[in-house]
Amino acid sequence: MTTPVGETTCRVCRGPLGEFLDLGRQPLSDRFLTEREIPGEFFYRLAVGACASCGMVQLMEEVPRELMFREDYPYHSSGSSVMREHFARTAHGFLESAYAGPDPFVVEIGSNDGVMLGAVRDAGVRHLGFEPSGKVAEVARRRGVRVRTDFFEEPTASEVRAAEGPADVIYAANTICHIPYLESIFRGVDALLAPGGRFVFEDPYWGDIVEKTSFDQIYDEHFYFFTASSVRAAAERFGFELVDVERLSVHGGELRYTIARRGAATPAAAVAETVERERARGLTTPDTLRRFAADVERVRDDLTALLRRLREEGRRVVAYGATAKSATVTNFCGLDSGLVEWVCDTTPQKQGLLTPGAHLPVVPPERFSTSYPDYALLFAWNHAEEIMAKEQEFRDAGGRWILYVPDVRVV
Numbered sequence: 001m002t003t004p005v006g007e008t009t010c011r012v013c014r015g016p017l018g019e020f021l022d023l024g025r026q027p028l029s030d031r032f033l034t035e036r037e038i039p040g041e042f043f044y045r046l047a048v049g050a051c052a053s054c055g056m057v058q059l060m061e062e063v064p065r066e067l068m069f070r071e072d073y074p075y076h077s078s079g080s081s082v083m084r085e086h087f088a089r090t091a092h093g094f095l096e097s098a099y100a101g102p103d104p105f106v107v108e109i110g111s112n113d114g115v116m117l118g119a120v121r122d123a124g125v126r127h128l129g130f131e132p133s134g135k136v137a138e139v140a141r142r143r144g145v146r147v148r149t150d151f152f153e154e155p156t157a158s159e160v161r162a163a164e165g166p167a168d169v170i171y172a173a174n175t176i177c178h179i180p181y182l183e184s185i186f187r188g189v190d191a192l193l194a195p196g197g198r199f200v201f202e203d204p205y206w207g208d209i210v211e212k213t214s215f216d217q218i219y220d221e222h223f224y225f226f227t228a229s230s231v232r233a234a235a236e237r238f239g240f241e242l243v244d245v246e247r248l249s250v251h252g253g254e255l256r257y258t259i260a261r262r263g264a265a266t267p268a269a270a271v272a273e274t275v276e277r278e279r280a281r282g283l284t285t286p287d288t289l290r291r292f293a294a295d296v297e298r299v300r301d302d303l304t305a306l307l308r309r310l311r312e313e314g315r316r317v318v319a320y321g322a323t324a325k326s327a328t329v330t331n332f333c334g335l336d337s338g339l340v341e342w343v344c345d346t347t348p349q350k351q352g353l354l355t356p357g358a359h360l361p362v363v364p365p366e367r368f369s370t371s372y373p374d375y376a377l378l379f380a381w382n383h384a385e386e387i388m389a390k391e392q393e394f395r396d397a398g399g400r401w402i403l404y405v406p407d408v409r410v411v
């Protein structure tokens with residue numbers, strides 16, 4: 001690994017961390033702001049390292065959670081129809097599973113706007129969400145979902161266990177990778193999970209990020225980049241066992257990990273197979289990590305060269321989807337409003353504000369359809385099919401999409 005970092009150690013096992021990618025000075029990815037707020041904007045250094053002992057890929061610097069998951073956290077899980085279907089399937093999978101008892105209790109960590117637990121509630125099943133962000137928790141409550149506005153950790157999990165009994169399923173989608181203090185999560189799971197219960201979580205997969213060079217999955221909220229190997233090692237360290245893994249296509253490629261108490265279940269063949277595949281690919285070897293960093297720099301150079309050329313040719317370029325991921329792209333590649341006019345987004349709370357760090361104006365989607373640009377840079381590339389189908393008229397009018405995962409290309 002290229003840059004040895006003296007005192008930095010793995011957040012899971014305290015092994016030595018080797019930094020392999022520096023994405024520079026970055027803002028909070030979800031902190032959209034007004035012109036007046038620019039002077040006080042918070043920045044940190046976004047860099048990634050891998051643990052030489054347990055293989056866990058993680059950020060070198062941690063952003064305090066209070067700064068990220070605050071009251072008005074703007075992300076809503078149910079924004080996309082693909083995700084709504086995904087979570088409905090997930091809920092039904094739990095309710096039909098062998099480990100759900102006769103009166104199952106389903107707990108979700110980071111229940112967001114209640115999209116998954118809403119389906120559990122509709123089935124008349126006991127449930128509880130943990131959600132630290134008050135506003136999205138309120139959205140879930142309006143759907144009839146029970147939510148506790150709190151972080152999930154040992155004391156809060158123990159309180160729930162005492163009041164409501166053990167949980168058959170503890171689930172988390174795109175949440176566990178946000179949490180540096182993984183040990184505290186596992187202690188909470190230990191306090192609340194039934195003896196035969198399952199802790200199931202899904203997060204962006206490091207194997208997909210390497211394969212697609214999707215470096216925009218790296219931002220403040222994504223602290224860990226899991227592999228089956230690193231999750232298996234972490235689970236063992238905390239007294240649990242990885243008993244299944246499943247590939248998911250959502251959010252640009254994820255793995256779903258199913259964890260049981262040690263000895264409570266026989267691991268599925270998929271666990272050993274996935275770990276072996278990761279070993280054969282050398283997913284966290286210094287060579288792979290160096291190559292990944294070089295690929296990221298190539299994408300940055302290709303994207304900025306394309307956008308500069310289009311500007312010289314007098315083309316209008318806008319961006320589509322002011323995602324959290326796009327903060328990494330705009331700030332790492334230096335995309336200012338000279339290169340990208342504005343970004344349109346369907347989230348009303350973001351409209352009228354500026355994007356973090358790069359300060360691109362966020363406009364409502366109507367602005368896109370009333371005056372089509374020549375090119376649209378698709379930040380929400382993980383929803384590309386859904387968006388391109390919806391915006392067919394843009395293509396029909398001669399518009400072109402710019403994609404940058406896995407390579408920069410115009411379609």
Ligand SMILES: [Zn+2]
Pocket residue numbers: 010011012013014015051052053054055056
């Ligand atoms: Zn480690």
